[in-house]
Amino acid sequence: MSELVKNRSEILFLYDVKDANPNGDPVDENKPRIDEETGVNIVTDVRLKRTIRDYLHKYKGKDIFIREIRDEKGMLKTKEDRLKDFESNPEKVIRNCIDIRLFGATTAVENQTMALTGPVQFKYGRSLHKVDLTYIKGTTVMPSAAGRKQGTFMERYILPYSLIAFYGIVNEKVAVNQGIELKEEDVSLMLEGIWNGTKNLTSASKFGQMPRLLMQVIYKGENFYIGELDKRISLKTDKNPESIRDISEVKIDITKLVEILNSYKDKIEKIRLKVDDRVTFIANGTDVDLKSALSAFTIEELTF
C-alpha cells in the first residue's frame, strides 16, 4: 500500500511543440490559443489533465471517470450512466478513479450531486516567448461528397514552435477535507502521465510535443509553499522570439528559481526532477547543469 500524500508540493513542467497545435480554441476556428496583447501561446489546464487521464487509462490501465465510453449504438455514456457504473456511490468513484482523486469533479446529476475540489490544480500553461501563428492549407484525396472528381481541401493553424510552462500545486489539506485518499503513488503516476503522456500524443495536431523539464518541489512543515514557480524562469535567446524553431536555439534562465529555492532551503524536503538532455540552462549568465545548480537539495530523479 502506498502512503497518503502528507506534504504540500509545487509542480513546474516545461514542454515544447513543433509544427503542431498544442490546444485549439473551439470558438476561434480551432486556432492555437494566443494572448493577443503579448503574442504568448496559452494551453488550458484541462488539456494537460486530458493528456494525463488518457495516458493513465490507455498505458497504465487505470480507471478514469471522465472519458468517452460508447454503448453498442455508438451513443456516449452520460454522467448518470457513468455514476451507475459505480453504484451511484461517490466514495466508490473516489476509490476507483485516479483522475477524481487528483483533479476532483462536479456532477450535477439529480439526487446524486458530487462536488469535489481536486487536490491538484494547474494554471493555464503559457509559452515563455511570443509565438508565430501559421496557417497551413493542403489537399486530401477524399472528396467532400459523393460523385465528385477531386478531393477536398484541409486547413489548419499550427505553431512552428512554442515552449510552454505549466505550474501546479498539490494540496494535501484539500484531499483530507474532501475525503479523498490521495496516495503518493497517484501523484507519481500523474507525473509519469505528464511526461510520457505529452510525448505519446501522436495525433496530427499534437505530434511533435516533447517534455523538457519536470520538477516537483516538496515542502516540509505545514501549509507553506513558494508560489509562481513558472514566473521564476525565463527564456534567453539571440533570435527573434517568433523565429525560434528548436530547443537548441534557446537557453532557460534559472537564476531566479535557484535563488528563491535556496532562500527557502530549510522549508524544502526534496526536489523530484526529470530533465531532457537537449535543454541548456543558464544561471547568472553562465551555462549550468540543473542538478549541480540544485546541489543544496536532496534530489530524487524521476525514472520513467
Place this chain on the structure above:
Amino acid sequence: MKVLVFDIWGDYGHFRKFYTTTSPLTFSFPPPPTIAGILGAIYGTDKNSNEYLKVFGTEKCKIALQILSPVKKVRMGLNLLETKGTNLRLPMSDKNLAPRTQIRTEFLKDPCFRIYISHEDEQVFNKLSEGIQEHKSVYTVSLGLSELLANFKYVGLYDSYEKTSNKAVELCTPVTVDKLIEDKIEIEQNKKYFKEKIPIKMNQERIVEKYEDVIFESDGKTLKATVKSYYQLEQGVNIVFF
C-alpha cells in the same frame, strides 16, 4: 483599528456576474463574498459548510480592495461538457446534438489587487495575518476559478483611524454608492469611472442578501468623493470598506 494589508495577483481572474449564466462575464474585481472565500482558503475554513461566509462575513470582517493594475478583460472559448441529458450523443453527428458546448468566457487579464482586512476576532485576525506573512495557505488560492491560481504577498499591518469629513477626500478603494453623501463624486480629468452592481453580503446558504452599486476607477487611480466615513491608515492612505 488594526488593518492587515496584502496583495494578490495572477495571470487571469474570473468573477462571474450573477446575471450572466450562459455567456459568463466577469466583474472587474472580486466582490466581498469572493474575497471572504480567498481569506477562507488561506485560513482553512471548512470547505463543505461554506464556513468562510460565517468567519469572514460582513458582520465580523471588514474588507476593502484597491485595484493595482489597470482592469483588462479578454475573452477565451472554453470547451465545456454539455450536461443536458438529451445532447450526449455521438459527437459531430448533428450540430445541434454536440456532446460539448463552446462557451466564450470573459477573463480579467493580469489582475492585481491590494486587500485591506480588519476582523473583530483577534485570534482569527492574528492567525490569518500569520498565514499571509509566512506565505502559508491551507487550501490553494485562486482568482474565481480553480485553475486561475493566484499568488499573494504580505504588505503590512497598520493602525487606522475612522474619519469623517464633509469635504471630498482622495480614496484609493472603490466606493459603494450607499456610502456617498448626496452622490458626491468629483469627476477629474484622465480618469475612467465605472459603476457595477456587486453582491456585498451573502449568507451561509450562499444566498445574496445585499447588492450594491460600486463606483471605481478602472486604472486603479484614486477617487475623490464625499463619504459618510472612511479609514485613514497610518501612512496616510484613505480607504472605504465595502
